[in-house]
Structure formats: C-alpha cells, structure tokens
Amino acid sequence: MFNPRRLSLARMRRRKTARALAEETGLAADTISRLEAGSNAPDETTIEKLSKALGFPVAFFMDADPEDIDTGAVSFRSFSKMSARERDAAISAGSLGLQLSFWVEAKFSLPKPNLLDLSYETNPEAAAISLRQYWGLGERPIGNMLALLETQGVRLFSLSEDTASVNAFSFWRDDKPFVFLNNFKTAESSIYDSAHELGHLVLHKHGDPKETRSAEREANAFASAFLMPAKDVKARVRRPTIETVLTDKARWRVSAMAFAYRLNKLGLLSEWHYKSTCIELGKRGYRLGEPVGIERETSIIWKKVLSQLWSERTTKNDIALSLNLPLDELEGLIWNLAGPEVRPKIGGELRAIK
Amino acid sequence: MEFVHTTLLKEPWDVDRRLNAMTLVHSKLLQIRDVAVNEAANATPFHAANAAGTFSYHHGTWALRDQFAGPDWVVDRSEGVEAIRNDKAKIKVAFCNVDLACDEFHIPQPRTKKGAGVERATSGSLFDDLPQIAPKPTGEWQFYYLMVDECGAAELTRPIVKGGTFTDPLERIFLSNGVDDDSGKPLEDTTDTAIEFEPQIARK
Numbered sequence: 405m406f407n408p409r410r411l412s413l414a415r416m417r418r419r420k421t422a423r424a425l426a427e428e429t430g431l432a433a434d435t436i437s438r439l440e441a442g443s444n445a446p447d448e449t450t451i452e453k454l455s456k457a458l459g460f461p462v463a464f465f466m467d468a469d470p471e472d473i474d475t476g477a478v479s480f481r482s483f484s485k486m487s488a489r490e491r492d493a494a495i496s497a498g499s500l501g502l503q504l505s506f507w508v509e510a511k512f513s514l515p516k517p518n519l520l521d522l523s524y525e526t527n528p529e530a531a532a533i534s535l536r537q538y539w540g541l542g543e544r545p546i547g548n549m550l551a552l553l554e555t556q557g558v559r560l561f562s563l564s565e566d567t568a569s570v571n572a573f574s575f576w577r578d579d580k581p582f583v584f585l586n587n588f589k590t591a592e593s594s595i596y597d598s599a600h601e602l603g604h605l606v607l608h609k610h611g612d613p614k615e616t617r618s619a620e621r622e623a624n625a626f627a628s629a630f631l632m633p634a635k636d637v638k639a640r641v642r643r644p645t646i647e648t649v650l651t652d653k654a655r656w657r658v659s660a661m662a663f664a665y666r667l668n669k670l671g672l673l674s675e676w677h678y679k680s681t682c683i684e685l686g687k688r689g690y691r692l693g694e695p696v697g698i699e700r701e702t703s704i705i706w707k708k709v710l711s712q713l714w715s716e717r718t719t720k721n722d723i724a725l726s727l728n729l730p731l732d733e734l735e736g737l738i739w740n741l742a743g744p745e746v747r748p749k750i751g752g753e754l755r756a757i758k
Numbered sequence: 759m760e761f762v763h764t765t766l767l768k769e770p771w772d773v774d775r776r777l778n779a780m781t782l783v784h785s786k787l788l789q790i791r792d793v794a795v796n797e798a799a800n801a802t803p804f805h806a807a808n809a810a811g812t813f814s815y816h817h818g819t820w821a822l823r824d825q826f827a828g829p830d831w832v833v834d835r836s837e838g839v840e841a842i843r844n845d846k847a848k849i850k851v852a853f854c855n856v857d858l859a860c861d862e863f864h865i866p867q868p869r870t871k872k873g874a875g876v877e878r879a880t881s882g883s884l885f886d887d888l889p890q891i892a893p894k895p896t897g898e899w900q901f902y903y904l905m906v907d908e909c910g911a912a913e914l915t916r917p918i919v920k921g922g923t924f925t926d927p928l929e930r931i932f933l934s935n936g937v938d939d940d941s942g943k944p945l946e947d948t949t950d951t952a953i954e955f956e957p958q959i960a961r962k
Contacts, residue, residue, distance in 0.1 A: 510962070511961065512961055513959060513960040513961075514957075542797075542800045543799065546952060547952030548952075551954065551956065555956070636802050639803045640802075640803065704956065712959075
C-alpha cells in the first residue's frame with residue numbers, strides 16, 4: 405500500500421518542491437500535495453512516474469512509515485548558512501540512515517554506547533577533560549577520531565551533501581548517538597566536525613539543541629579542548645611561528661586555523677600574533693583548505709560490516725534492495741565513510757578438481 | 759624452613775571463587791586498574807619524568823581504598839606500606855605499578871624499588887627463587903599486591919620481597935590481560951604517540 409510519508413521523504417531528500425515534482429511528473433501540484441497528505445491514493449502509473457522522477461524504487465513508497473527524526477533535537481553544524489531545503493534533505497538522509505542502522509544492528513553486534521551525559525557542565529573545557537578521563541585518554545592526541553567514536557558506540561554515517569552549508573549533524577535515538585558527517589571537506593575539518601558533534605551529544609543530550617549561538621560556541625570549545633588538550637599543547641609548543649603551527653598541528657590532526665585558534669585561546673599566541681598568523685595562513689591557502697593535510701579518516705565499523713557481508717556474497721545492491729533504497733542513497737550514507745577498499749578477497753587458492 | 763606450593767589462578771571461575779573467599783570483587787579491582795591507567799595518561803613533558811608512574815600509584819592507592827574501605831577493609835599504613843587490611847581474614851592489599859603483569863613466565867617486577875617495610879610485611883626469606891614451591895611465609899598476615907602494568911594488565915599477587923624486588927610469588931590471581939572484552943574500553947598506547955582504536959563488531 406502506498407505510504408504518503410515516504411513520498412514526502414523522497415521529495416525532501418531530492419530537494420524538490422511539490423511544484424517542481426509536479427512539473428516533472430506531469431501531475432498537478434495539488435495532486436502531489438493531496439498524495440502527501442494521504443487524501444488521495446495514487447494509481448500504479450502515478451507511482452511509476454513518482455518513482456522515476458525521484459529516483460527511488462517503487463517498493464520504497466510501499467514500505468512502512470519512515471523513521472521520524474525530531475528536527476528540534478538535531479544539532480546542526482553551520483545551521484545559519486543552511487537553507488530549509490538543505491536542512492530537510494539532510495534530515496531525510498538521517499531518516500534513511502536510521503533505517504540502514506536498524507538493518508545492520510539486526511545482523512551485527514556493534515559497540516554499546518559509552519558516552520557521558522555532561523549537560524550539567526557549564527564549562528566545555530572541563531567537559532572535554534571529563535570525557536577524556538572517562539575514556540582513559542588522558543592528555544594524549546587521538547590517532548583516529550572516527551574509530552574512537554565508533555569504539556564508544558557512536559553510529560556514524562556520511563552525508564553526501566555536495567554543499568559546504570551542511571557540515572554535520574547529530575542526534576540521540578533510543579539512547580544511541582548518531583552522527584552524520586559531510587565528506588566534501590578536508591580530513592582535518594571532518595575530524596573537528598566529529599568532535600564538535602560529540603560536544604553536542606554529551607553537552608546537549610537532554611536540552612533542546614536548537615541552533616543557538618551559545619550551543620555552537622560550547623560545541624566548538626569542547627571540540628577544541630577535546631582534540632588539543634591544554635596541558636599537552638602547552639608542554640609541546642614553544643614560541644609558535646607560522647612554520648611551527650604548520651608542523652605542530654599534525655600531532656593533534658587538526659587544521660592550521662583550528663590550531664592557531666587554540667594557541668590563541670591558551671595564551672600561546674597573542675591577539676596580534678594570532679591575527680597575523682591567520683592572514684598568513686589565508687595567503688597560503690589554509691582558509692579554504694589544508695594544502696599539506698593528513699589522510700582522511702574512514703569508518704572501521706563500516707569497513708568490517710561491508711567486508712563481512714561481501715564474504716557472505718551480499719553486495720551493496722543486495723543491501724539497497726532489502727532496504728528498498730536507491731543505490732546512490734545507500735552509497736551516500738556509507739561508502740564515502742567506508743573508503744574505497746571494502747572488497748576483501750573471497751575464498752583461498754584455486755584447487756584442482758580431479 | 760618449610761615450603762609451600764605456589765598457585766596460579768587464571769580461569770575466570772577459579773579467580774572469582776578465590777576473590778570471593780578473600781572478600782574482594784573482581785570488577786572493583788579492575789576499576790582500580792582503570793583509575794590508575796587513566797591517571798598515568800595525564801603525564802605530559804612538563805611533568806616530572808616519573809609522573810606517569812607517580813600518578814598511577816597515588817590514584818591507584820586512592821582507588822583501592824575508595825573501592826574497599828568499609829566494614830571489612832580499613833586503611834593500613836603499618837611498616838610505612840600504604841595498603842588496606844581485613845582484620846578478620848588477615849589479608850592486606852596494596853597497589854603497585856609493575857613492568858609486566860599476567861605473564862606466567864615472568865614474575866612482575868615493581869617499577870620502584872621496594873623498601874624494608876614491604877620486605878617484612880611480605881615475610882621474606884633468604885632462599886633463592888624456586889619455580890613451583892616457595893618459602894612458607896612466617897607471619898600471620900597474607901600480603902597481596904594489586905599489580906598493574908602500563909598496558910592495563912592486572913593481577914592480584916602475593917609476592918615475597920627480597921632485595922627491593924619481587925621474588926617467589928606464592929599466589930598469582932590473573933585479573934585482566936588489559937583487554938576487557940565487554941568493557942569497550944580502548945587499549946592504551948604506552949608510548950607518547952597518538953592513541954589508536956579498533957572498534958569490534960560480531961556477526962549475530
């Protein structure tokens with residue numbers, strides 16, 4: 405039976421207005437509205453048209469209600485620059501991600517969530533220290549932020565939004581933390597984004613994280629302190645120069661700009677020195693990218709899940725089919741995060757048959 | 759001089775039965791280990807060179823008392839050894855950083871030389887090391903160390919102290935090899951490099 409909520413989801417995911425979809429399908433805009441409201445039931449031909457225009461299989465529209473995400477409880481990064489359409493598209497990706505997550509968890513045991521609720525903590529720096537202590541990280545740098553999050557039970561998905569407006573978002577669902585990351589940014593920016601989302605997950609778990617400047621500032625301060633612990637930075641950085649900023653940032657796997665900002669906050673770079681450092685970094689291309697950057701982090705869990713499924717002869721097409729999802733959506737959710745090498749060798753040496 | 763057979767317990771059911779008899783709790787001992795290892799990770803190059811071990815010792819000792827001080831166990835400082843004691847069971851337990859724990863082919867060595875007070879407390883002897891038997895302790899108290907190494911491996915061991923180090927463990931109870939399967943806790947890197955993680959999954 406046709407599920408009107410799935411039509412809304414697919415339309416939002418494709419960032420189409422009802423009018424645009426109507427034009428593409430040759431239907432009236434009112435018809436689309438009535439179909440989404442559930443007042444009309446479409447015939448087979450109409451469903452085919454909708455399926456073709458939206459690029460979602462017919463079976464997708466016949467499935468159960470999609471997983472709703474409470475938009476008020478979602479923490480978005482760079483929300484202010486985001487249009488409503490971009491926001492809806494990202495939320496829809498979150499809904500599809502939940503569907504995929506349930507599918508995977510029915511087949512695999514994943515690490516249990518092990519985060520602290522630090523919503524009582526008013527100082528993000530102290531919250532970062534508390535979480536580091538709880539996880540036994542001490543003052544040392546984190547070698548792989550995504551692997552750390554996955555080890556502590558965070559469910560990670562990629563966000564295939566080819567736009568800088570949506571950096572990342574996160575939310576809690578059934579006491580499980582979910583993070584969606586944009587893969588079109590530099591490796592350092594993605595690491596920072598994931599720490600920022602971690603900040604939202606622990607600092608704003610029970611609050612209403614609707615985008616407020618203070619919540620963003622808190623998450624940023626948390627990310628900065630979590631990735632670059634004050635004592636470790638102070639013990640290692642002496643008289644920072646533009647050259648040492650560019651070499652030392654590698655220890656904490658952060659962008660040059662983020663590192664310079666941290667040095668300024670810790671009093672290791674004066675205001676004047678910080679400003680001139682930022683100008684120089686900008687001239688060298690570090691404002692828009694990371695010319696000498698690190699390798700992108702990938703998800704270890706997705707790699708393992710996909711390798712295991714592949715060894716059982718389950719391909720990404722099979723996964724997409726069982727979820728009634730188009731392949732591009734599935735790939736958007738995980739493939740960028742899992743990295744290119746997810747296909748293990750199957751079987752062993754060839755044997756002669758006598 | 760009488761001798762006794764040494765024992766090594768490493769199977770979970772043996773370990774838990776023995777710990778119950780000693781009124782100790784496996785999970786609490788591992789929590790003490792966690793506190794000690796976590797605190798050691800706070801050392802930076804600005805701290806003194808021995809800071810990691812010092813942090814671990816002080817907080818390990820604190821956690822030992824924090825976990826167990828109560829009706830059965832009380833703080834004990836006799837012979838200058840920071841420990842807890844159970845008057846009824848005549849057992850004392852102290853915390854110690856060691857080089858390597860839970861390796862049955864290696865006697866854990868303390869990372870700081872032990873003093874005469876500990877030697878007396880553990881009822882030392884003049885005999886050389888023996889593999890399967892050890893000198894029977896003469897004192898009425900059984901003195902155990904919660905031994906934790908840098909990788910988080912932990913054992914509860916009743917050593918003999920001689921010449922400032924451990925010899926002839928009378929009893930060794932292996933608590934954890936540093937990888938606690940169900941804790942989800944990452945393995946600690948012992949060097950000053952970045953910490954890496956390896957999340958685990960299992961097919962249902």
